[in-house]
Amino acid sequence: MTLLMPRLEHIADLTVFVDKPVEAGKVTGLNSRGLRRIIPITGGTVSGKLNGDVLAGGADFQMVVSDSASHLDARYILQLDNGARVYVQNHAIRRGPAEQIARLVRGEQVDPALIYFRCVPSFEVDHDELLWLTDSVFVGTGARYPDRVEMAFFRVE
Template sequence: MSTSLSQALPESLKSLQTRPLFVLREQVPPLFVVGQTPNGFRRIGIVPGGVFEGERLSGEVVSGNDWQSVRTDSCIKLDVQILLKTTDGALIVMTYTCLRAGPPDIIEKLDKGQAVEPGAYYFRMTPIFETAAPQYDWINRIVAVGVGHRFADGPLYSIFEVL
């Protein structure tokens, strides 16, 4: 009698546990539309500011950029780098990839800055962090995930540390 791989897993490998890291709100003015290139339809956003708040760290978004690839399958891939400054002055580089996907009419409304319910589309991110600040050294060695919602003036993300 054979046992499937999932049945043989220890409990620690059967589910994923997270804890809140912070909520991030970015300011993103209208995008620069590069247009159709040989590699895809490209848009670029500048991130001139924002805020983040969490139990273990909070602060402001100093700056960043958001390079977007609009795919043909009603999905937008975002490659983002931002610089965070904590309330105690530490600098943290946050790099993340997002996928924002949904029915074409929902994606079109988001692109026009119209209000859409967060559950009407898929918006997920995978951030990683870098810092030289000793008090936040732990963030260099975590995996995180996030869920997002797009407002007309920029996204809001709830970010979680994967335990």
């Protein structure tokens, strides 16, 4: 039996504006894994098969595990042009050379080609016509800029 190689269907591009990071400190105890950093989300846009805005009030809850790698857990709401709202939980890995990651943390511009940023978004929806967002696997790629994160989401077919 030959299994099919998955294809990717582009579904959306996002621009998510962010505020300055809040350092919550080094996690200690049984869950000791690294430095907890929280990045407030201030708004943004989504376009493609989904069109609308990223609402302010979400955040990216990061666990910095080394000088070169972080686990990201972003949670936010999309307000689509048709009135529907979509809750997004986006797990990601961002890694790169320590000196480039340090530049990102300082708010400096870094060439996205130097940073590995891949994500796995999941969705909760309040409209039947969006149920397709809940019955597939999605992946994405992203880039961090001083004031925003840009991402592309794909459905795995």
